[in-house]
Amino acid sequence: MLCIERIYTLYKDRILAFFITKRIQRDKAEDLTQEVFLRYHKAKYDAEENVAKALLFRIAQNIFIDYLRSIKNNLPQNEVVQNTSDTFEDQELVDETVDIPRSLDAQRELASVIAILQLLPPKCRDVFIDFRFRNLSQAEIAKRRNISLSMVEKHVVTALNRLKARKT
Template sequence: MEQHMINKFENIYKEESDAIFRFCLLRVSDREKALDLTQETFLRLWKSMLKGEEILNNKAFLFKIAHRLIIDWYRKKKSFSLESILERREDEEYDILDENTDTESLSTQAEARHLIEKINDLPSYHRTPVYLRYVEDLSPVEIGKILGISANAASVRINRGLKELKEQYEK
């Protein structure tokens, strides 16, 4: 029984771990912190599975937990002084390198950095829906579940956010 559960969890982990990591990295801009958040997200899933809770949509469940953990992290971060945050932001670069990174891929990641900056410049209520729709390829229904809004409201936010993103790209 437990082995069956472990196998199930491993399958979910293989499929979704990179997406959750990306989602966290994009929001917190810190590789180590993103790894921590990813681990915490999967730990929560594992606890729920051990308790025997039924999860209908694993992907939506994981993104919802990650989204809430990121919000909690931002709330804790507010306790730092505003000056220190501003100082860090000037020098900060997205640490998205991994063991496979080489000189070729570095040049190709320029577009990704640019897009991440543009997505992060969007207002908070457009940022997450646009990212989840176009990068993670989630449906408006799933996005609505993650954000706690209706599918209709999610699709409205996606369209408006995409329009704004395109305008920023054209500038």
């Protein structure tokens, strides 16, 4: 069983890198990283190192989803993070249903997707992120980025084809 200080030392940089690879600005990524360890600590997990790592990355993924939702809903991120922290204080946080092997497989899959997205041309990647993760319509993206609707469609198709090619 690892103490929180040891877990923080071991995984802080990895969790920070997780957020940075998702194109989150460094200062925001540092805040989200702190939130990961805060949630882990508040949950009072007592786990071996490999389980702790999986739990941390599951928490990081959940925080990233909260972050995306806050962008989608145009809410300040600190409000969303604060609200989720408050909620966790009042709940029993040990999730008996966590499937660690499945979680690790999902992590690998996500890392693969991120790697492919990073290889896309920047405009293509940005359009795809707007479309898939920020849930903007193609027309909204075209207007915001000052490009044609046809170009937006081409960028989305290019990204999807690259992702699809990875699976085969």
